[in-house]
Amino acid sequence: MTDTNEDEATRQELLKTMISEEIGRAMQASIPHLAQEVESHVLEVVESMMASKMDELKGMINVMQEKKGTRKCTYKEFMACNPLPFKGEIDPIACQRWIASTEAVFIRSHCEKEDQVMFATGLLQLRAKDWWDVYSKELGEEKVQVLTWQEFKEPFLKYHCPQSAIDKIQEDFLHLRQKDETIDEITNVFLDKLKFCKDIAGTERMKINRYYGMLKAEYREFIIPAKCETLNELIDLARDREIEIRRQAERGEKRVSENVSSSIPSKKPKFQDQSKKDKAKGSIPKCKTCGKLHTGECLKGKKGCYNCGQEGHPYYRCPNPSRTCYNCFQPGHIKAECPKLQQKTDKEARKEEAPRAKGRMFQITTEEAKDHPNVVSGVKEESSSQVKQQGDQDRGKSHV
Template identity: 45%
Template sequence: MAIVTGGESASCLTEEMKATISEEVGKALEASLPQFIDRLQTTLLSIMDDKMNKMSDRDTGKSKVCPYNKFMACKPPIYNGEVDPIVCQRWISDIEGVFERTHCDETDFMAYGTGQLRGQAKDWWDNLRKEHRIKATRMMMWEKFKTPPLRYYSPKAMINRIKEEFIQLRHSGESIEKITGILLDKLMFCTKLVQTEEHKIYYHYNMLSAEYREFITPSKYGHLTEIVNAAREREIELKKQIERGERRVFDINPSPAKKPKPNETPKKGIAKGGVPRCRICGKTHKGECYFKNKPCPTCGKVRHVVANCP
């Protein structure tokens, strides 16, 4: 008969516990192993996707999606709902410039752009969202969004007035920089009237005062920038003449409120200095009128400018 001592009993119990623990741990590992492998696989795939996207972006030159804080750091313009076609068009143009500079994704244009609406413009947008349902406006693309505000804040009557002002625009003392800026602002709404660079040059030349036009030949220039630079050079020369005392200030900045002397009877069609007023362009100049054989962009006929077009 074998006698089991206390030490041997404890040793057998320890071995049994180790076997039991080992078996339970094995079962636990076996049960959790698929989940662990799935998580590991997901993590590895995510890392690989990031690597591939970075390589693809580097190869294609594609930039990362622009976060909102980066967009706001460029100080995008705010639109308050001014009923002015020029202000509305400039806001759209300026905010699209921010989209381009920040490499903003097209899917963010609407959220970022409409976030810059304030006052009446914000009220108008909120009302439009209710009419078309919020879900539908969220899916609206920026190109489709631009039409409603341009139509709402650019009444046809105001656009027609801008076109008339564009045709009748005349240089009367402003700097070349300012008068050219006014011309370009109004030009945005006269695309049907001005379709070529020649037309732009024609209107820029036609608005200049005599002190500029007599030293500028429009046919020499092929681009609007060229005639603008020529006018700037002439402006600098006129200022130098004033500094040298060769010309008085009011010669290049005539006062529109200047009244004739009580006993002076101005002759019709005769300007100061005896130079007759041209019947074609309506301005005073010497020699043959540049617009004599120039077709009018509006009707196509000659011997008159757009301002006098019947």
Template identity: 65%
Template sequence: MVDARNVNDDDDDDDDTARQEAFNSKVTEVAEGVMQANLPRLAQEVESRVLGVLEAMMTSKIEELKEMIEGSKGKGKERRCTYKDFMACHPATYDGKIDPIACQRWISNIGAVFIRSRCDKEDQVMFATGQLTLQAKDWWDAHSKEVGEDKLQEMTWQEFKEPFMKYHCPQSAVDKIQEDFLRLRQKDETINEISNTFMDKMKFCGYFVKTERMKINRFYGILKAEFREFITPSKCETLDELINLARDREIEIKRQEERGEKRSTEKGTNASPSKKARFQDQGRKDKSKHYKKNAN
């Protein structure tokens, strides 16, 4: 005899299983429906994210390429300066004359050419010494032998300048410049001429013009009286300001001279007839006296 309770339990289990399967099927159906409904949007989001990642990667690569290109351009600009590049900047020559001013000018000129041509330090001495001529070339040939080939290849511009200046700017020549500087006075020179002379000599007379005020007072003292009478040095803050005032005064003096010459010419022209009349009157008086004397 079959137990009724067991049969009922089996039926209940079958019903539960069927409901669970139906439920799972429904969930699957709903899930598939949701996915199908949202698939375009999900695909679009995925596509957007992928494109964003790709765009970021491309941007990064492009920036790297730009940096590489700019770097290659920079290296091209910083290429080694050749002797032709150096000569294209028109460096001055030096003949070896024992003249501290001329020597200093040459050193300054070559230094400026180094900057303009971007000359490498290891080439500076070789390029610069190519501009030495006559006695300066003779000195360099002798000095090169004393130094030796090995040290010559490693010589810096500063190491070259020291013996070069010592030979071409002896202390006796510097002393002479200082003496001339202290005795310097304007004669027939223009303001530009006397200021250029002053500047050239002042480079070797730093002890006498340590400050800007000392430079102003020294230059004021060398000017002619016709300039000093109309300039107050204490009102000048720089030497350039004083020189410009002297230039202005020079222009005014020239204008006054031109106006004075015109007046003199006009007076001379107007005076001629009166002088001629006086000479004629004097001649008549002399003749009158002569006739009277003979008559007596």
């Protein structure tokens, strides 16, 4: 029995030894695999932690950016963008220009919607300020505080852009013609009025035709509007033509049409002057046969003298020449002896004669001359006899 127990104990010890060795060998074989599993698990945990931290950081950055972007705009920052003031002109063009400028400042300054009306009304001056004071009192303080920009624009445009002013702009747009303006100047006027003429020139083709009809003839002659698809193309062609006209003016060139037009009016004064000359020669009509002015029977085509009608001598050798005045067309005298011309000459001479100044003489006695302080005596004192003789000759009078 004792030997049996010892053998059993020995077998158990051997079994335990074998089991521990097997376990040791199994653990040694599984250590690399376990290490890989642990490493992979650790990496997963680290990656998840890093991803969560990155998400947290991104969220913090977004919050900071949102806070920075949503920072409330101050009135000082709004005015730093140089918005245009408005003085209350009843002019749709100026009113629309102010609206567009103010809305652009809203975007640049990141102005809050609830502050837009308050900031914009600070730009109103003179009559516009008076209108806002009255209108804001009608609305009340509470309504003004929550008034939006769109709600402000409606009554503002209704007051400062009445329909009568818009009708006037449309009428001026229809009669708009280029005079002495440059292409850029007339284009600015055209585009300003075009904003209120969508019914008249709503399509691009209507704009092109209207702009082309507004230009001067020297531009229309070299531009074909049908080849332009947009208004900007037509404006560019007009600018190119303007540059060419300036170059021609610098070179001293003139267009053929200008030369022709300048020569046509020159004939009109000549015709008028000729009619005046015909009227000045008298009421004698021109002869239909010879085309000259004369009275009596026309002797053109007949043989003989034009003066007496007899043959044998020409009119310049006529023994009995008829003397006829070319001024009054009366026989018996020539133009140099015309009494009408002499009367005119005498009248003109009398008008040209200037009135002659008449001299005046004053006489005073010797005693008055001696007593008067303004009289200077020019008689030299000689002998008393000479003085007496001179006084007798003057009979006691002195000429001054």
